[in-house]
Amino acid sequence: MKGFLRSGKKEECFGCEGCVQACPKNAIKMVEDEEGFRYPAVNEELCVNCSLCNKVCSCENMPKAPSDDKxxxxxxxxxxxxxxxxxxxxxxxxxxxxxxxxxxxxxxxxxxxxxxxxxxxxxxxxxxxxxxxxxxxxxxxxxxxxxxxxxxxxxxxxxxxxxxxxxxxxxxxxxxxxxxxxxxxxxxxxxPSPHFVRSYDKHMIKKYGASITSLDYRFKDMKKTSGKWDFEVMETKLQNGKRIKQDRWFNPFWSIWLNHLMxxxxxxxxxxxxxxxxxxxxxxxxxxxxxxxxxxxxxxxxxxxxxxxxxxxxxxxxxxxxxxxxxxxxxxxxxxxxxxxRKAIDTNEHREAFLKDAKVLPFDELCKRWAKKPTFKLLWQKYVWGNRQKIALYNFKKKFVK
Ligand SMILES: Cc1cc2nc3c(=O)[nH]c(=O)nc-3n(C[C@H](O)[C@H](O)[C@H](O)COP(=O)(O)OP(=O)(O)OC[C@H]3O[C@@H](n4cnc5c(N)ncnc54)[C@H](O)[C@@H]3O)c2cc1C
CATH class of the missing domain: 3.40.640 (Aspartate Aminotransferase; domain 2)
Structure with missing residues (x-):
């Protein structure tokens, strides 16, 4: 049997909450597990075994993809x-x-x-x-x-x-x-597990005395005067009005995020x-x-x-x-x-260890232990020969080389 409510297997629940919304008795609620992810939990006293929750579960009844041309x-x-x-x-x-x-x-x-x-x-x-x-x-x-x-x-x-x-x-x-x-x-x-951003929030409170009001993972700093963009920044806004901008290339937050550890x-x-x-x-x-x-x-x-x-x-x-x-x-x-x-992300063998740390370690310690250090390849790509430089050469050739 597929579907979390039948099998209890967490990989068989996408967390779409369709079952919660379909239940005519309001017998299902979403409950957070120890990793911070939300799963449906049934109140057996209210449940009348109508199976509507199973019928609307996309894991059990996967809707058909259109067969039209792409x-x-x-x-x-x-x-x-x-x-x-x-x-x-x-x-x-x-x-x-x-x-x-x-x-x-x-x-x-x-x-x-x-x-x-x-x-x-x-x-x-x-x-x-x-x-x-x-x-x-x-x-x-x-x-x-x-x-x-x-x-x-x-x-x-x-x-x-x-x-x-x-x-x-x-x-x-x-x-x-x-x-x-x-x-x-x-x-x-x-x-990702919500524990990660919560840990980042605690770090902000400790360091700047205020909680996060918004996280712009891909802030586009439009430098109006030069007409150029900086697309490689993450911006964190805090309750006290402070705005923190960090380079996305060498940011431990992103390094961890991109490793699929959580x-x-x-x-x-x-x-x-x-x-x-x-x-x-x-x-x-x-x-x-x-x-x-x-x-x-x-x-x-x-x-x-x-x-x-x-x-x-x-x-x-x-x-x-x-x-x-x-x-x-x-x-x-x-x-x-x-x-x-084309393919799902690979399982990271360190996932369990990371999630244990994410619950207890302060954010800076978490980063020290789990974020990758910038590599020579990354530095080379950002400053010497990366997308920007390739595009600049392309534009130069288009303009001046016939
Ligand atoms: C969790 C997540 C992972 C992604 N991973 C990839 C990736 O691996 N490769 C890739 O090419 N693109 C990825 N994207 C998509 C990409 O970041 C842009 O959202 C997408 O290209 C649309 O951008 P836009 O400029 O057209 O519009 P925008 O205005 O930036 O897009 C907003 C759209 O995103 C939806 N949205 C925003 N946050 C969420 C959320 N948490 N859950 C559901 N919907 C949301 C909004 O409802 C709206 O439809 C991801 C997006 C999310 C939310």
Missing amino acids: LAFGGYHKDRDIKAGSTSGGAFSAIVEGWCDENYVIFGAASEGLRVYHDHITDKKDLFKFRKSKYSQSEMGNSFKKAKEFLKEGKKVLFSGTPCQIAGLRAYLGNDHPGDLLTVEVICEGV SRPSCYKCPFTTTDRVADISLGDLWGVHLYCPELYGKNGGASLVVCNSTKGALALEKALPFMFGHELDFNTALKYQSPM
């Missing part, structure tokens, strides 16, 4: 401020602008301090709440339930989230749901790391941009990869095109640079 697109938003306020090239905002004309509701991940949660908006001017990747698992609350209600009322619903959240929504809604639904997923390589158990066996995507559209960074489409580098301000998995997704992209610069890409070439569309 279409890949690379580019970035025409509006500099929107691009600056987005993680990659701002494709998400362009899709919303194109698709949401009237009578629409948009669902996405918002944050408040360290808490990340799903919410909905009914006015595009509030889209800033959903912009930027919050690299933590969001709490779904009753967003599937709400989306179903809006669809029944005849509203257009754009639902965005991680691939497992989109699969959760599709399993919750079933095949013959009413209304006009567009699903947009972020290409994802896993969510991902949710299901992420190591993620069934969505294939080209069969459940969502209409998949969004990611345009990795490899400097190698196969340098004209889309966008002055280092970020570029988006948009993969349309269904005809509906392709129509939504068509409506987004007036808001973007970019062009179609060869899907197989784009795929070469997108490992989360």
Whole structure:
């Protein structure tokens, strides 16, 4: 039997909270385990064994991926401020602008301090709440339930989230749901244990006397005077107004994050790391941009990869095109640079030891023990011969060498 509620196996729960929302007796709640991840727990006294929780579990009833032809697109938003306020090239905002004309509701991940949660908006001017990747698992609350209600009322619903959240929504809604639904997923390589950011928060309180109000993992410092961007900074805002900017290249926080030492158990066996995507559209960074489409580098301000998995997704992209610069890409070439569309992250043999440390060690000690030191290769890539320099040479040749 698959699915956490039947098997008790943690790798069989994506944490989408569909079962919690489907239970007619409110007998299921999400409870945090010792690693900080949330799992459904059933109150046996309230449970009437109706099995609705199993029916909506996407691990048990995996929704089918569309079988339409794939279409890949690379580019970035025409509006500099929107691009600056987005993680990659701002494709998400362009899709919303194109698709949401009237009578629409948009669902996405918002944050408040360290808490990340799903919410909905009914006015595009509030889209800033959903912009930027919050690299933590969001709490779904009753967003599937709400989306179903809006669809029944005849509203257009754009639902965005991680691939497992989109699969959760599709399993919750079933095949013959009413209304006009567009699903947009972020290409994802896993969510980390909340203990890690909590440890970072404690460190901030100790060092600066204030807690974190927001974490911008990929801050785009737009130096308006020179027209250049610095895309390689993480910005931490604190309650006392202080802003801390750290280089992403040599930041121990990112070094640990990228090592997959603390991902949710299901992420190591993620069934969505294939080209069969459940969502209409998949969004990611345009990795490899400097190698196969340098004209889309966008002055280092970020570029988006948009993969349309269904005809509906392709129509939504068509409506987004007036808001973007970019062009179609060869899907197989784009795929070469997108490992989360090909394979799940590797299990890290030190995961257990790291998570034990993350609960007890102060953040700076944790970094000393677990963060990798900058290598000569990294220094070389940043300062001597990396993407920036390759693009500069490309632009120079384009301008001066005939
Ligand atoms: C946990 C996570 C891991 C990711 N890993 C990769 C990766 O390995 N490779 C890659 O190419 N791209 C990855 N991305 C996607 C990438 O960071 C951008 O989110 C994506 O390219 C969209 O950027 P944008 O500029 O179009 O729009 P933005 O405005 O930056 O995107 C906002 C979109 O992200 C959604 N979102 C933000 N945070 C969350 C969250 N915690 N949970 C669910 N949805 C969220 C919002 O609902 C909205 O749809 C990841 C995103 C997340 C959240």
